[in-house]
Amino acid sequence: MQTTKHFFITLGCVLLAVAVAPLVVANIHFQHLLIMLLLYTTLSQAWNLIGGYAGQVSFGHAVFFGIGAYAAMAPLNQWGLTPWAGMAIGAVISVIVAVVIGVPVFRLKGHYFAISTFAVAEVVKELFSNWKWVDGPIGLDAPVLQEGFYNFMFYKTKMPYLYVTLAFFLVVMVLTFHMERSRMGYYFRAIKQRPEAAQAMGVNISRYKQYAFMMSALFTAICGAFYAMYILHIEPATVLSLDISMKIVLVTALGGAGSLWGPLLGAMILIPLQEYSRIWLGGTGMGIDLIVLGLLIMLICIFEPKGIVGILQRLTRRKG
Amino acid sequence: MAMLEAKNVSMYFGELAALQNINLSVEKGEILGLIGPNGAGKTTFFNCVTGFLNATRGDISFNGQNITRLGPHRICHLGICRTFQIVQSFHEMTVLENIMMGAFCRHATTRASTVWAEEVLEIAGLKDKRDQIAGSLTLADQKRIELARTIATQPALVLLDEVMAGLNPTETDEAVELIRKIHAMGLTLIVVEHVMEVIMDISQRIAVFDSGELIVEGPPERVVRDERVIKAYLGEDYHA
Numbered sequence: 001m002q003t004t005k006h007f008f009i010t011l012g013c014v015l016l017a018v019a020v021a022p023l024v025v026a027n028i029h030f031q032h033l034l035i036m037l038l039l040y041t042t043l044s045q046a047w048n049l050i051g052g053y054a055g056q057v058s059f060g061h062a063v064f065f066g067i068g069a070y071a072a073m074a075p076l077n078q079w080g081l082t083p084w085a086g087m088a089i090g091a092v093i094s095v096i097v098a099v100v101i102g103v104p105v106f107r108l109k110g111h112y113f114a115i116s117t118f119a120v121a122e123v124v125k126e127l128f129s130n131w132k133w134v135d136g137p138i139g140l141d142a143p144v145l146q147e148g149f150y151n152f153m154f155y156k157t158k159m160p161y162l163y164v165t166l167a168f169f170l171v172v173m174v175l176t177f178h179m180e181r182s183r184m185g186y187y188f189r190a191i192k193q194r195p196e197a198a199q200a201m202g203v204n205i206s207r208y209k210q211y212a213f214m215m216s217a218l219f220t221a222i223c224g225a226f227y228a229m230y231i232l233h234i235e236p237a238t239v240l241s242l243d244i245s246m247k248i249v250l251v252t253a254l255g256g257a258g259s260l261w262g263p264l265l266g267a268m269i270l271i272p273l274q275e276y277s278r279i280w281l282g283g284t285g286m287g288i289d290l291i292v293l294g295l296l297i298m299l300i301c302i303f304e305p306k307g308i309v310g311i312l313q314r315l316t317r318r319k320g
Numbered sequence: 321m322a323m324l325e326a327k328n329v330s331m332y333f334g335e336l337a338a339l340q341n342i343n344l345s346v347e348k349g350e351i352l353g354l355i356g357p358n359g360a361g362k363t364t365f366f367n368c369v370t371g372f373l374n375a376t377r378g379d380i381s382f383n384g385q386n387i388t389r390l391g392p393h394r395i396c397h398l399g400i401c402r403t404f405q406i407v408q409s410f411h412e413m414t415v416l417e418n419i420m421m422g423a424f425c426r427h428a429t430t431r432a433s434t435v436w437a438e439e440v441l442e443i444a445g446l447k448d449k450r451d452q453i454a455g456s457l458t459l460a461d462q463k464r465i466e467l468a469r470t471i472a473t474q475p476a477l478v479l480l481d482e483v484m485a486g487l488n489p490t491e492t493d494e495a496v497e498l499i500r501k502i503h504a505m506g507l508t509l510i511v512v513e514h515v516m517e518v519i520m521d522i523s524q525r526i527a528v529f530d531s532g533e534l535i536v537e538g539p540p541e542r543v544v545r546d547e548r549v550i551k552a553y554l555g556e557d558y559h560a
Contacts (some may be wrong), residue, residue, distance in 0.1 A: 046365035183424045183433070190410050190421050197466075200370065202425035202473060204397035 068224025139235025
């Protein structure tokens with residue numbers, strides 16, 4: 001495990017690079033790329049808590065992402081409520097949903113959790129597609145409101161969005177870092193490796209899985225709310241899609257599930273791939289990024305299940 | 321009052337009776353040896369005591385408290401800890417981290433748990449392997465890790481499930497030494513073991529299981545001569 005000093009130096013470098021880069025390269029595509037990079041890193045780190053550290057793979061994180069997105073957008077549309085409040089509401093609802101899914105499912109062994117997250121994601125997507133208040137499958141568009149942080153709307157520049165994602169990224173990284181070396185972090189890893197031995201050591205494994213899932217749901221919902229306010233249009237087919245659920249999993253698996261820097265490394269590969277294939281190839285290139293990603297994931301599974309982090313560890317060990 | 325008391329404990333898997341009306345008690349400070357042929361129900365008994373299984377019938381009490389229906393983590397906190405027949409070390413953690421996992425049972429912070437885990441490392445003679453990954457070590461070392469992290473939970477009663485299976489004679493001697501050391505620390509032990517010289521040597525009392533039933537119970541020298549035990553182990557034909 002990384003030392004505290006080492007971690008904060010690395011984190012500081014990343015923050016500095018991301019904060020300064022768009023000032024040097026004043027290109028709107030590049031800023032968008034950085035925002036998506038940070039958003040997906042934060043999302044994947046959120047997934048990493050339950051899927052990577054605690055080893056309970058969820059294929060339905062779009063549920064929390066979608067709840068966050070709708071919670072920010074719908075009250076803004078209907079009542080003009082500030083998206084920040086919507087974000088908080090979405091986070092709370094997501095945590096409640098995580099408890100509702102987790103309480104029965106975490107008592108079971110095996111793959112039931114993964115299966116049930118799949119199912120819940122599809123159910124919630126259908127619910128939103130048929131819910132009139134949020135315009136069903138058409139989705140919601142953000143109203144045109146006064147620019148500023150209260151409405152979380154910026155028309156002339158992307159920089160505020162970048163700094164907000166940067167803040168989210170920072171918070172999630174620091175929290176994960178502390179979690180990793182606390183009792184909870186040890187318990188998560190123990191549950192992943194040997195659940196029965198963990199129980200014998202006095203760990204209430206269903207409760208700790210629940211904690212991981214709740215934290216994960218909370219941050220995912222916050223990212224969803226941010227996404228809604230950034231893209232300004234949401235619909236079930238985007239924010240509640242299997243696509244989102246899978247991308248979060250794949251980014252983490254590619255970078256290294258259960259490791260602190262895995263999500264960032266995975267996102268650094270997937271997000272440029274996704275954004276540039278879209279910019280260069282347009283609509284015809286849709287899915288190319290996922291084809292390449294699928295290939296990468298296969299290679300990772302076969303040669304280095306610990307992801308890019310595993311490859312880096314191998315390289316440094318050889319040197320050392 | 322006995323420390324651990326099992327009263328009429330039965331465990332059924334469907335129609336199969338893995339345990340039938342087991343009455344067994346363990347006094348504070350003793351080492352109870354548990355023997356019997358494969359499939360006799362020794363591990364099932366451990367699973368019932370430690371909460372991994374809920375006995376179909378009967379009651380198990382620990383220091384007067386009924387623990388029959390408690391979950392494994394609750395039982396660990398009450399002071400009963402076990403090892404596993406098939407090694408279950410946290411294979412991706414270091415030796416120290418494995419032991420910290422036990423220490424976390426009584427110490428909430430990483431720092432406090434590290435301090436106590438370092439002491440246990442010393443006791444278990446694992447100090448020189450402190451930073452090695454558990455999964456990369458030999459079977460003997462992994463069994464030692466399991467024992468060490470069990471002690472780290474600061475239990476009153478320890479259940480050892482074949483900690484010597486698969487070890488060579490030198491390793492077995494070292495394991496026996498460690499068990500004696502743990503016992504000298506004031507811990508009560510129930511030991512399941514197939515190595516007869518060892519179990520006869522360390523146990524003050526022996527209980528013999530066969531086909532889910534407790535057939536004989538008593539001091540080692542009497543148990544080895546008991547006809548029912550010889551029959552259970554060697555079969556009817558060899559019974560002279």
